[in-house]
Amino acid sequence: MSSEALPAEVPGDQTEPQDSREGEPLAKQPRRRACNECKQQKLRCDLVANDAVSSTCSRCQRLKLTCKIDNDFRRTRKRRKSFELENEVRDLRRRLATREASSNAAVEWPILTPAVPSETRASDAIRSSPSNTSGPSLDPKESSRVPGLTTQPVIDQPQAPRRSIIAIPRPRKLGNVELSVEEIDELYLIYILHYHPYLPFLDPGTTIHEYYESSELLFWSIVSVAARRLQSHPTLLQKLARSVTDLLWKSLRSIPYSLRAVQSLIILCTWPFPTSSSTADPTYMLAGMMVQLGTQMGLHRALSAEDFVKVPLHLSMYEYSEWIKTWESCNIVAQSVSVGCGLPATIQMQDWSLTIAPESATLSLHDIALRWHLRIEQFRHRVSQALTSNALDPAGFTSVRERLSLYRLLNASLVDLEREAINMTPITRYYLSAARLHLHSFYLLDESSVDGYSDRIVVLYQTAYSLIEQCLEMDNEESGFFHYCPFFCYQVFVSAAFIILKVMMNGYFEKLLDVKSGRKLLDAAISSLRKMSVANNDLPGRLSDVIGFFCTLTDPRVISGDSIDDLRLRVRNRLSMSIVYDSLWEWRKHFQSDGNRDENSEIAQDKWTSPSYSVLTNTISTATIWF
Incomplete structure (x- = not known):
């Protein structure tokens, strides 16, 4: 129970003087008061306050607590409560002024992230605070702890209510790159106009500053893609390549992961940093990690997301839609990367959750485009699986007669898809x-x-x-x-x-x-x-x-x-x-x-x-x- 609540008068704090049977004068009984610990819990206290004798109540003695009566306790608590109320009023006034001053700082709807264990929520809160933006995790030892190497249990608290995030535009810095608010807004506009249509899984209504508050890696991934053709800053991509890559590996070392980490991998696998050697390109490996992280989080079972966490989790419609689009994009990118590398795909194209989305009439144009892209990649996956499923052939190819029949069937399916x-x-x-x-x-x-x-x-x-x-x-x-x-x-x-x-x-x-x-x-x-x-x-x-x-x-x-x-x-x-x-x-x-x-x-x-x-x-x- 909160220590901020003012304790009620404890029963038995003072005893009424009793009449003497023999007509003797009334004897003044010892005055009883509750100690600080019992006051905080609003419990009965059997402490007898006596200036001459020092005593301890039975509860403090049993729990080995410090039993004392602080006369300034009540006044200190009132001052603390007043100070907190003043801070809250000041914060609300600042938010209101920010919302009125800049429409870009106002949030049309909250940034909704999937619920994860409480240690991750605490880490995200520390990371998004202005005083701590250096690292992706609260405690490196705790966040990178491998399950099974410790017997200390981690107790999750009930899920806190989700709140809207008011992101104030600020300059951002990573490594030797520092961007002004104007440059950040320009880069985000470039991404939304030119890159987003090829894989429209992010919400264009969410500002780039809000993405920073929820994930520093996702923010810099978007910036890196937009910087590929930035004429006003032609060396920005080269400067970002090393810093963003280091941030990526640092983030992947910290577990558990969030939805934003998966979305960052989707972007970096779709538009990877330029390289002169395919053997040095980590895109295929990152695509596999992307799918595995999504599966571990439960993105493939968004309707039963609570089965993959240790706390109560109920996704809103917005969150559910975001989970579905992210999982669709995972499969699209993993299949596309595997085709481009000529390697098998580590995906789940036959996933039940990929076939239960709402009807196209209820989807936006970007959602429809993403759904069509998924259907096309499902077809490409079916082609590879059908034509290379012979375990008796060194290259996996089916027999000649069977392959000719498959050609006709697959071509007919493609014609139907093109007609639609x-x-x-x-x-x-x-x-x-x-x-x-x-x-x-x-x-x-x-x-x-x-x-x-x-x-x-x-x-x-x-x-x-x-x-x-x-x-x-x-x-x-x-x-x-x-x-x-x-x-x-x-x-x-x-x-x-x-x-x-x-x-x-x-x-x-x-x-x-x-x-x-x-x-x-x-x-x-x-x-x-x-x-x-x-x-x-x-x-x-x-x-x-x-x-x-x-x-x-x-x-x-x-x-x-x-x-x-x-x-x-x-x-x-x-x-x-x-x-x-x-x-x-x-x-x-x-x-x-x-x-x-x-x-x-x-x-x-x-x-x-x-x-x-x-x-x-x-x-x-x-x-x-x-x-």
Whole structure:
């Protein structure tokens, strides 16, 4: 019971004098008063106050408490209560003045975060206070404690009522980067206008300052993505890369996790920091952690979220919607990252909670776009699972007859999906084109002797051709596709460019295709990849040099051979991205063998000094960046 409540007069505090039977004068009985401890608890106290004799009440004696009577206790408590009331009034006045002065500081609705154990709520409260913004956890030892290494129990308190957060815009600093309020607002506007439409899972009505109050990592993740193309501060992304990465690993070391941590991973996996080597890119690993953290928190069972915490938890409609959208985005990003890396996906696409969302009529346009993106990624996951489910095959491919039947069924499902999405946004239509390319890319893994092989390769070529044309059209619009698209969109674009390069330069198919228009489209693809490049010598820039290298060769059949049988891929275990890895192997093999063969010849000397070749030799290490 609170010590602030004023204790009532304790029964028996004073005794009435009793008459003497013998007519003797009234004897003054010892005066009884409650000690401080009993007063606080409003309990009966048997302490006898006597100036001459020091005594202790039975309750304090039993509980080994300090039993004393403080005459200033009541006055001290009143002063403390008055001081707290003054502070509360002062705080309310400040909030009211802030709300009236700046509409940006007013909260339209509260920042609702999923309930977590009490130690996490305390950590969040300390982190969001103005006097402590240095660390992501309250106590590093406590927050990083591994279950099972201590026998000390952690008792959770009942969940405190959720309150609205009034976030006052302030300058923020991380490492050697300090941003003003105006710069922060500009970056957030860039994110909402240009990046948010590709994965609209955050609430645009929540200000960037409110996101900072709930998660410092999420705040800086949004800022980092918006800084990718910031013309007024071209070095901001490089400055943020190390600091935000350090903050990410520091946050992941502190457990338990929050919804905002999962949302931060979604953003950083969709637009990762630029790197020159795929082997140094942690995106695939972070995508797996993202799904595992979401599952551990119970995002996949939002209706039964209380099963995953130790305190009573009842999600509001807003919170439930946020959990569902975050879990949908987890699966979208995990599947997209796995396709781009050519690796299996660690996702739960057959999750019951992904099929119980409200009808589309009750959803916003962004919610509908996110739901369509999820359906498309579910289809891509089904393609990979269906075509690589044979445990008897070294690469997991099903038998030839079964694969042909699956091609027909999957193509029919994709046509139905495209028919439903006829009125969707250009971004959704692009995701459908990427799904079609993912399915048709498996045609390259067939044997040339299989019925209809050449027809399927032509269809694959046309699919890749259409996807690149669609991307060029989207970039010509105000949206600027190549500047703002997610990283997995770049990976699909690279795959389409290598498909056109390999098929068009094959001796058999060059007679069936329009090679002139294909070369022209490849030139546009190379320029587009350089447009996607965010930093010097990053993956889009280096891969554009590899494609340009093959386009300048005097013998165009180096990459794909003369006959239809030469189109067979050497790399067969990277799913639909096998074409990219196979082409890089061919580039590496050709570059090394050609250099060793002509090293001491005059022809080689002329070749190495030619202008076109000298530029491309800057990519000598590019062949190793994907391995």
